[in-house]
Amino acid sequence: MEYLDGISVRDAEPVLAESGADRHGLACVLLGTVLRQVMLEGTFHADPHPGNVLVLRDGQLALIDFGSVGRLDPLQQAALRRLLLAVARRNPAELHDSLLDLAQASRPAAGDDLLERTLAQFIAQHLGLGMVPDIAMFNTLFRLLTDFGLVFPPVIATVFRAMITLEGTLARLAPGFQIVEETRKMAASWLGEVLGPASLREAATDEVLGLLPVLRRLPRRFDRITTSLERGTLTTSVRLLADERDRQFVRSMAGRAVLAFLGAAFGIISVMLIGARGGPLLLPAAAGTGGTSLFHVFGYAGLFFSLVLILRVIIAITREGI
Numbered sequence: 001m002e003y004l005d006g007i008s009v010r011d012a013e014p015v016l017a018e019s020g021a022d023r024h025g026l027a028c029v030l031l032g033t034v035l036r037q038v039m040l041e042g043t044f045h046a047d048p049h050p051g052n053v054l055v056l057r058d059g060q061l062a063l064i065d066f067g068s069v070g071r072l073d074p075l076q077q078a079a080l081r082r083l084l085l086a087v088a089r090r091n092p093a094e095l096h097d098s099l100l101d102l103a104q105a106s107r108p109a110a111g112d113d114l115l116e117r118t119l120a121q122f123i124a125q126h127l128g129l130g131m132v133p134d135i136a137m138f139n140t141l142f143r144l145l146t147d148f149g150l151v152f153p154p155v156i157a158t159v160f161r162a163m164i165t166l167e168g169t170l171a172r173l174a175p176g177f178q179i180v181e182e183t184r185k186m187a188a189s190w191l192g193e194v195l196g197p198a199s200l201r202e203a204a205t206d207e208v209l210g211l212l213p214v215l216r217r218l219p220r221r222f223d224r225i226t227t228s229l230e231r232g233t234l235t236t237s238v239r240l241l242a243d244e245r246d247r248q249f250v251r252s253m254a255g256r257a258v259l260a261f262l263g264a265a266f267g268i269i270s271v272m273l274i275g276a277r278g279g280p281l282l283l284p285a286a287a288g289t290g291g292t293s294l295f296h297v298f299g300y301a302g303l304f305f306s307l308v309l310i311l312r313v314i315i316a317i318t319r320e321g322i
């Protein structure tokens with residue numbers, strides 16, 4: 001809340017014309033500041049009209065009048081950064097994903113592919129080579145998305161209103177200033193910082209380049225899932241054992257468990273039978289032996305049966321490795 005010694009951009013035309021200031025440079029600084037507020041800081045001046053931007057005596061710019069301020073959460077900032085990069089690279093798939101990130105209702109009614117194709121058309125119509133896009137194209141874009149059932153939080157509209165206001169201020173500061181083009185250049189340099197062009201070029205061998213199309217889609221899918229998780233909108237519908245193979249697997253596992261249990265039970269009972277004394281005699285006791293009782297016969301038969309069962313389970317396990 002300090003006094004700023006300067007005149008507003010609305011009245012600064014004579015001063016700017018006389019002083020021979022670097023008007024394009026000043027406009028770039030102002031644009032960079034607002035973009036930084038939106039993309040990185042999350043709190044931005046929502047009304048940067050010419051009356052609210054001062055040119056100070058020392059040639060610096062100053063923002064006043066914070067009566068209208070927008071606040072973005074980190075997810076919205078990230079989505080806006082991606083939107084900026086998508087526009088900078090004229091990439092419909094990235095544009096599509098960043099817009100879905102921004103939207104409140106995240107599923108377009110008419111399907112992803114159609115939306116992506118529509119966005120590709122939009123890029124061709126508004127961001128083609130040699131075209132001079134202005135911020136108003138985002139109005140067209142948002143109207144188009146409304147038809148797809150996408151709804152955006154009010155603060156996103158505030159961002160684009162602020163950018164349209166800023167466009168007017170920039171035009172006063174530096175006539176002919178191309179806001180979208182300059183934004184694209186800034187985005188490219190920011191992107192360059194992130195990727196580190198030198199290291200990237202070294203690493204980009206033919207094999208890696210061949211993998212890129214696959215790799216590029218992976219994070220998109222993954223990112224969408226994690227974002228849904230963060231927002232709590234991820235819904236899954238899983239029917240337990242819906243697949244026939246799963247049922248088969250469970251059946252065979254249960255079958256084996258029953259066999260193994262029976263085998264062990266027979267084994268234990270058989271051993272007890274063999275060790276038991278008494279019982280009806282089948283063969284008369286010869287000299288030196290206790291004779292063969294019915295218990296023994298059942299015992300040995302049971303032991304054999306138990307061995308067969310356990311062997312079956314062991315063979316099944318070793319054959320299938322489960």
Ligand SMILES: Nc1ncnc2c1ncn2[C@@H]1O[C@H](COP(=O)(O)OP(=O)(O)O)[C@@H](O)[C@H]1O
Nearest residue numbers: 001002003004005006008051052064065066067
């Ligand atoms: N910090 C300041 N230093 C110098 N002048 C200021 C400052 N704040 C406001 N002013 C002057 O007051 C005018 C109106 O202030 P502002 O905050 O823009 O209110 P409003 O909401 O009416 O636009 C500005 O155009 C400017 O001339």
Ligand SMILES: [Mg+2]
Nearest residue numbers: 051052064065
């Ligand atoms: Mg004001």
